[in-house]
Amino acid sequence: MSPEQNSILKVSKLVKRFGGFHALDGLSFHVVPGEILGLVGPNGSGKTTAINVISGLYAPDGGEVVFDGASSGGVASHRLVHRGINRTFQVPKPFLSLTVRENIQVALAYGGATGTPPSIAELLEKYRLKEVADRPAADLNSAQQKMLDLTRALATRPRLLLLDELAAGLNPAELDWIAGRIKALAATGMAIIVVEHLMGFIEQITDRVIVLNAGKEIFEGTLATAVREPQVIEVFLGGEHAH
Amino acid sequence: MHSASKHLLFILAPLVVVFALLPGAYQNHLLLFNFVIFLILAQGVNIIYGFTGYLPFGYVGFFGAGAYGFAIMVMHLQTPAPLAVLVGGAVAVALGLLLTPLLRLSGAYFAIANLAASLAVLHFVANPALEGITKGPYGVSLTGTFNPTHAYYAAVVVMALTVGAVIYLKNSPFGLALQAVREDAVSASMAGVNIIKMRVIAWLASALVAGLAGGIYAWYVSVFYPDNVFSGEFSIFAIVFALFGGVATVTGPIVGVLILYGIYNLIGFTTPQYFQLIYGLLIMGLVLFLPAGLVSLATRRGWHVP
Ligand SMILES: Nc1ncnc2c1ncn2[C@@H]1O[C@H](COP(=O)(O)OP(=O)(O)OP(=O)(O)O)[C@@H](O)[C@H]1O
Ligand SMILES: [Mg+2]
Secondary structure: OOHHHHOOEEEEEEEEEEOOEEEEEEEEEEEOOOOEEEEEOOOOOOHHHHHHHHOOOOOOOEEEEEEOOEEOOOOOHHHHHHHOEEEOOOOOOOOOOOEHHHHHHHHHHHOOOOOOOOOHHHHHHHOOOHHHOOOEHHHOOHHHHHHHHHHHHHHOOOOEEEEEOOOOOOOHHHHHHHHHHHHHHHHOOOEEEEEOOOHHHHHHHOOEEEEEEOOEEEEEEOHHHHOOOHHHHHHHHHHHHHO | OOHHHHHHHHHHHHHHHHHHHHHHHOOOHHHHHHHHHHHHHHHHHHHHHHHHOOOOOOOHHHHHHHHHHHHHHHHHHOOOHHHHHHHHHHHHHHHHHHOHHHHHOOHHHHHHHHHHHHHHHHHHHOOHHHHHHHOHHHOEEOHHHOOHHHHHHHHHHHHHHHHHHHHHHHHOHHHHHHHHHHHOHHHHHHOOOOHHHHHHHHHHHHHHHHHHHHHHHHHHHOEEOHHHHOOHHHHHHHHHHHHHHOOOOOHHHHHHHHHHHHHHHHHOOOOHHHHHHHHHHHHHHHHHHOOOOOOHHHHOOOOOOO
16 A cells, blocks of 8 residues: 555545635645654745644635544544644644643543543653642643643544644753654654644654645655755745745 | 532521621611612622623613513512512513624623613603503502512522532632633633633623612512613612632622611711712722722732631
8 A cells, every 4th residue: 555545534625715815725635543744844835724724723714624434624623633643833722720630630531532531641751740630720831831731632642743832942951852752652643743843852853844834845855865955945045034 | 629519608608698688687677678789799790700701780670671561460469479489580581692793792782781781771660651561650659569578588598699600610620610700801712711612601691690680679668660670770889899809709799788788778868968089989999999899908918807
């Protein structure tokens, strides 16, 4: 079987408009179980929008999203969570007045995790939240809030995990540590899409990258080949000049 | 001991025992009855505002609908009072269902739309064209069911059930999920929570509580006008009492009612001119310095408040 037939997620010609503006403009790609796919591109190229559509926050205006063999475009988020999709947010969104433990409990109780749900103690320990377990999420620093987003997602036992700039703002030691964690998750068969601006981090963990520009993929392959592609260089340099 | 059992034993049980025995020791039964009614309404506000964040400025709409549901059953079908109270609750739930589209609004827009809805229901009920059914603006008189003693104990039962419901919310994944929806609806849906379903359930539960209270109120007073049972004071008092004590807790609204309604009755009747002043200052001070209610005096110190 070709990898595409194996894919757990297949996105074809996806379109998402905001008013007249095309945030996604015919985006196509796929991911297979156990793969870490990088989604890179300049600011505003549509990475977060792609994640929002795949996770059911927005309904697509065109094209198709197929998860696990069934069309999933426009399906409500909580249903997609039950089917096995979850995500983190670029700006973490914990339940601020609830404790860290309660944040995770909600996902354990309602996430519809199939099989044995992960234990809270283990999640807290693994993602360095044990010391703050009984504090309100509002007390956490931003790196801890990102880890809470991640543990909330993992509590639902996703088979497809979408990470939107999880690594941004972490120090080098933390980056190494979280890279190891993400790789370990993929090794269990989880498909993971990583949106990130830190190329070193992308290099370290991804098998393959999709380069996005203006809502469309302009490259697909390894990061090493991507950086030699004139169109990719142009987009990133163009992006930097614009700053 | 499990914390839900603690809440039942140390909050609910004493509350019920005290209000069940007080009529034997204290003469002003109407005052006791009003306390129980406000305990129900403040907890009803707690369910919808404390756990989901919707501020029900027109909460009295459910109360009035319950009172009229009761009255219509008694007037036209000679229904026994307890059954008519249940119908009052059902009428409020039906009104709640009709108003579910309001849940699409948030913040002040929801509060204003809810207020408008309660006024619309008032004017519908008070319409002289409906005199044959509701007696329109002329009010109802239900002498056949008049029995304040039974009505009082029915109110205590509904109060017990309402406080029990809040204890459930405070101790269950369901209540946690409601609070998650209040905190961040997008994240809640990513935790697998069906946010629309949760909001509707909380909304209908708070409508039911107010409808039952309204039915019992009609039973107790037996003579009333639309303006009485749709009076905005019920909404305002219930909201202020709940906020004063602190919402999303079991004890906050109880403390709020006992203190504020207590003060209201101590100084409100004897020296109304000071009352307005003191009440106004108290509420301003609260909003400025204790926006999360009296219970936050304790939670700020890291103490757990049930
Ligand atoms: N809800 C929205 N309403 C209107 N425009 C939006 C909305 N969400 C995104 N956009 C626009 O769509 C485009 C793509 O945004 P998106 O957030 O997907 O970019 P991104 O690739 O994640 O960028 P960044 O790297 O800065 O996070 C941007 O121009 C953005 O302004
Ligand atoms: Mg983004």
